[in-house]
Amino acid sequence: xxxxxxxxxxxxxxxxxxxxxxxxxxxxxxxxxxxxxxxxxxxxxxxxxxxxxxxxxxxxxxxxxxxxxxxxxxxxxxxxxxxxxxxxxxxxxxxxxxxxxxxxxxxxxxxxxxxxxxxxxxxxxxxxxxxxxxxxxxxxxxxxxxxxxxxxxxxxxxxxxxxxxxxxxxxxxxxxxxxxxxxxxxxxxxxxxxxxxxxxxxxxxxxxxxxxxxxxxxxxxxxxxxxxxxxxxxxxxxxxxxxxxxxxxxxxxxxxxxxx
Amino acid sequence: xxxxxxxxxxxxxxxxxxxxxxxxxxxxxxxxxxxxxxxxxxxxxxxxxxxxxxxxxxxxxxxxxxxxxxxxxxxxxxxxxxxxxxxxxxxxxxxxxxxxxxxxxxxxxxxxxxxxxxxxxxxxxxxxxxxxxxxxxxxxxxxxxxxxxxxxxxxxxxxxxxxxxxxxxxxxxxxxxxxxxxxxxxxxxxxxxxxxxxxxxxxxxxxxxxxxxxxxxxxxxxxxxxxxxxxxxxxxxxxxxxxxxxxxxxxxxxxxxxxxxxxxxxxxxxxxxxxxxxxxxxxxxxxxxxxxxxxxxxxxxxxxxxxxxxxxxxxxxxxxxxxxxxxxxxxxxxxxxxxxxxxxxxxxxxxxxxxxxxxxx
Numbered sequence: 001x002x003x004x005x006x007x008x009x010x011x012x013x014x015x016x017x018x019x020x021x022x023x024x025x026x027x028x029x030x031x032x033x034x035x036x037x038x039x040x041x042x043x044x045x046x047x048x049x050x051x052x053x054x055x056x057x058x059x060x061x062x063x064x065x066x067x068x069x070x071x072x073x074x075x076x077x078x079x080x081x082x083x084x085x086x087x088x089x090x091x092x093x094x095x096x097x098x099x100x101x102x103x104x105x106x107x108x109x110x111x112x113x114x115x116x117x118x119x120x121x122x123x124x125x126x127x128x129x130x131x132x133x134x135x136x137x138x139x140x141x142x143x144x145x146x147x148x149x150x151x152x153x154x155x156x157x158x159x160x161x162x163x164x165x166x167x168x169x170x171x172x173x174x175x176x177x178x179x180x181x182x183x184x185x186x187x188x189x190x191x192x193x194x195x196x197x198x199x200x201x202x203x204x205x206x207x208x209x210x211x212x213x214x215x216x217x218x219x220x221x222x223x224x225x226x227x228x229x230x231x232x233x234x235x236x237x238x239x240x241x242x243x244x245x246x247x248x249x250x251x252x253x254x255x256x257x258x259x260x
Numbered sequence: 261x262x263x264x265x266x267x268x269x270x271x272x273x274x275x276x277x278x279x280x281x282x283x284x285x286x287x288x289x290x291x292x293x294x295x296x297x298x299x300x301x302x303x304x305x306x307x308x309x310x311x312x313x314x315x316x317x318x319x320x321x322x323x324x325x326x327x328x329x330x331x332x333x334x335x336x337x338x339x340x341x342x343x344x345x346x347x348x349x350x351x352x353x354x355x356x357x358x359x360x361x362x363x364x365x366x367x368x369x370x371x372x373x374x375x376x377x378x379x380x381x382x383x384x385x386x387x388x389x390x391x392x393x394x395x396x397x398x399x400x401x402x403x404x405x406x407x408x409x410x411x412x413x414x415x416x417x418x419x420x421x422x423x424x425x426x427x428x429x430x431x432x433x434x435x436x437x438x439x440x441x442x443x444x445x446x447x448x449x450x451x452x453x454x455x456x457x458x459x460x461x462x463x464x465x466x467x468x469x470x471x472x473x474x475x476x477x478x479x480x481x482x483x484x485x486x487x488x489x490x491x492x493x494x495x496x497x498x499x500x501x502x503x504x505x506x507x508x509x510x511x512x513x514x515x516x517x518x519x520x521x522x523x524x525x526x527x528x529x530x531x532x533x534x535x536x537x538x539x540x541x542x543x544x545x546x547x548x549x550x551x552x553x554x555x556x557x558x559x560x561x562x563x564x565x566x567x568x569x570x571x572x573x574x575x576x577x578x579x580x581x582x583x584x585x586x587x588x589x590x591x592x593x594x595x596x597x598x599x600x601x602x603x604x605x606x607x608x609x610x611x612x613x614x615x616x617x618x619x620x621x
Contacts (some may be wrong), residue, residue: 163341165328166306168358168406173329177354181345 027239034230045237047214048222051130055218056198058134063142063194068187071149072175086150093143100139101207108135109208132209133216134200147191153185157217176252191250196245261319262283262409262443267304269297269312270366276300276466282442282459288456289445293485297466298315298446299338302414304446307331318409318442329358338415338446340399342387349374349383355406364553367397373534377431385402395562400435402587409612411436417452424525432456434439450489451612453535454478454513479562479573479581487566493536493581499529506553509534514578521611533612538583540608543572544601545592552603556580560598569596574602 040046073085091099108115108126118124126132160182162172180187200221209216211225219241227234264281276297279502282288293296304312307328316324323331334355342351356366373384378397396416407510413432418429433456436443447453452458454474462470462477462485471483477583481487488497495579497511499518507520509532518534520526542548549557558576570589574580580602594600 130559159337159341160343161304162306162308162328163335163337163523164343164354166327166333166335167355167402170329170358171355173358177358178343182343184345259330 024242027082027235027242029166031235033238035232036236040233040236044213044217044222045233045240048217048219048237049240051133051214051217051221052199055130055133055137056195056201059137059141059198059201060145060191060195062134062138063145063198064191067142067145067190068149068180069195071146071153072179074146075150075153089146090143092140097140097201097203097205098207101136101204104136104139104204108132127208128207128210128212128216130215133205133218136204136208137198137201137218140201141194144193144197145187145190147188149183149192152186152190153179156182194250196248199241199253200246261409261441262317263444264315264317265301265305265311266315267301267307268314269300269304271300271309271311272580273508274466276304277462278463278466278468280461280468280471283442284442285440286459286570287436287457288441289444289447289459290451291447291450291453291461291490294448296463298448298463299414300445300466301463302335302444303403304411305410305412306333306335307335307398332406332409333412334403334406334410335412335414336396336399336403336416339393339419340387342395342398344386345387348381348390349376351385351398352401352405353388355402357407362498369403371402373405374398376399384522391424392419392421393428396428397431400431403437404435409441410440410444411439412446414446415516416437416445417447417449424547427610429455448562450492451533451535454490454492454494455612460490462490475564478482480565481571484566487538487569487571487583491538491543491581491583493538495534495578497532497612499532499611501526501528506508511578514556514576516578517606518609518611519606521613524613526617527543529613531613532593535582535610536604536608537610538571538581541580541582541602541604543582543584543592543594544603547601550603551605553606555603557599557603560594560596562596562601563594565589572600574600 005253010012043240070089074082085123104110105127107113108118110116110119110125110127115126118126126135141176156179161174164178169177200220201218205216205218206221211221217225219237223234223237262282262284266279268275268277278301280288290298290301300309303309304314305316306350307326314324316322318332342517343354346354349367352370352373353366356369357363371383374381377400378394381390381394381398387398395421400416416432417425417428436445436456445453445457447609454465459473460471460477461468462483464483464485470477470486474490474494475485477490478492481491495509495511495516497509499507499509501520502508505520507518509516509518511613542552556576558574558580561573561575563570563572565586566588569583571584572582572584572594573590574582582602
């Protein structure tokens with residue numbers, strides 16, 4: 001027998017669901033279905049999509065590579081300023097991405113704090129490059145995998161790692177064969193959230209890396225630009241992002257939300 | 261091979277300070293109530309307590325400076341602590357692989373051990389699907405897999421169902437006996453300690469309160485805890501049916517009437533252990549009237565007063581320890597050399613059948 005829910009709760013829940021669903025439905029309704037192909041080629045959808053996927057995957061990979069060790073230090077390290085470090089790591093979630101972009105610009109831009117040196121000594125320029133777009137995206141999305149992994153590490157029963165060490169496992173072996181596999185679910189969930197955030201990244205990227213088609217113009221940037229010249233094209237691009245997101249949600253099923 | 265340990269650890273407001281040593285091929289039990297510091301001792305020996313001040317010698321060679329992964333110690337942890345994401349076989353192969361062996365060699369070695377210690381358990385199963393007894397068997401196999409020089413069993417029976425304990429105890433006894441090196445058994449269960457260990461270290465509040473053979477401690481417990489838990493009468497021998505629901509236990513030095521153990525088919529049973537709390541033994545100056553099934557006569561060897569209790573050692577057949585109040589000991593004028601009667605009810609006797617019931621009797 002189904003549980004009877006209070007009418008007020010059902011009503012508010014319906015409003016919430018409709019609120020989320022309405023823009024998505026509107027995109028489908030208003031899409032220029034008759035001239036789909038034309039709209040797609042007109043706004044350079046395939047270029048932006050390829051770039052978006054490359055940039056978001058690269059940002060996710062970097063986030064996992066340095067974010068997981070960072071989570072480990074935050075969960076296991078005992079040093080003064082650990083809470084401060086955690087606050088700093090989480091900061092990009094709270095900051096408007098455009099602020100992150102400005103920060104990156106004054107740090108790594110051609111005349112920035114470190115960027116000037118990178119440019120003068122190594123000839124490396126990050127602004128207006130795909131690498132710069134990856135960097136900006138990583139800055140904004142990495143905290144998600146750090147937080148998820150740290151939570152996983154904190155919830156892990158330490159007896160397993162201690163047992164593994166007592167059974168001859170070096171610290172690295174224990175990390176690889178016990179710690180990492182045991183936090184894999186949380187790490188994976190964090191990585192998916194990081195990737196989703198990376199795919200939608202806009203503010204930091206456009207501020208730091210600019211909006212150059214084929215180099216830094218990812219899907220959100222393409223949508224933004226198309227909206228000014230070709231509203232129909234913007235809708236088509238948006239729909240593509242919606243479809244990709246829904247496909248990922250369906251593929252990962254409940255694993256993303258932690259439900260079965 | 262001999263293990264000597266002197267340990268001092270301050271942890272969570274408690275100081276654990278203990279010194280003990282095992283003889284060659286000796287099983288030493290560390291027995292103490294929960295919270296006495298037993299786990300701290302195990303973890304210190306394993307090298308898992310960085311703050312410990314420890315001096316641990318294995319055949320005069322110090323191992324306390326080694327990181328945990330380089331100490332030649334095999335531990336079957338309390339509750340198993342099997343890795344939930346690895347299969348049974350991968351768990352057992354873990355110590356072998358961690359020390360750099362090839363996967364194939366580790367698997368072969370692991371399968372051999374499983375075959376010997378945990379037959380009938382699917383090597384591909386995940387630990388989460390096993391019973392407590394099965395997990396403990398796998399943990400035992402894993403403890404031995406790295407061919408350690410020291411074997412430590414931490415509460416090996418705590419997660420095992422009552423029905424599987426007899427078999428598990430027999431397996432532990434065999435495994436300890438066959439292990440060529442120092443063996444430590446850490447437990448809060450006096451029966452486990454007395455039946456599996458050659459010598460006992462009693463740990464209370466982080467200190468060793470007494471060390472000795474089970475018999476030493478049984479006969480002269482030095483603390484209340486030791487007296488209550490270890491200072492029990494222990495009878496071992498062959499059990500034969502006497503009448504419905506009762507049997508006779510023939511020990512090396514006498515006979516006692518005991519209740520027939522539940523679930524054991526009626527017929528002679530070897531290797532039966534029985535315990536009787538000294539407080540359940542009544543003493544009398546004349547032959548008692550009453551319903552007690554066991555009535556024995558004997559000469560008092562010693563009366564030891566511990567607080568308001570007197571422990572009376574009796575040269576009866578079998579030998580007994582009785583605990584009475586010091587007041588009644590004085591009233592009955594019991595002293596060394598006094599002839600007294602002892603009585604106890606069969607139902608006060610707790611039986612353990614060491615071997616599981618066999619069909620081929």
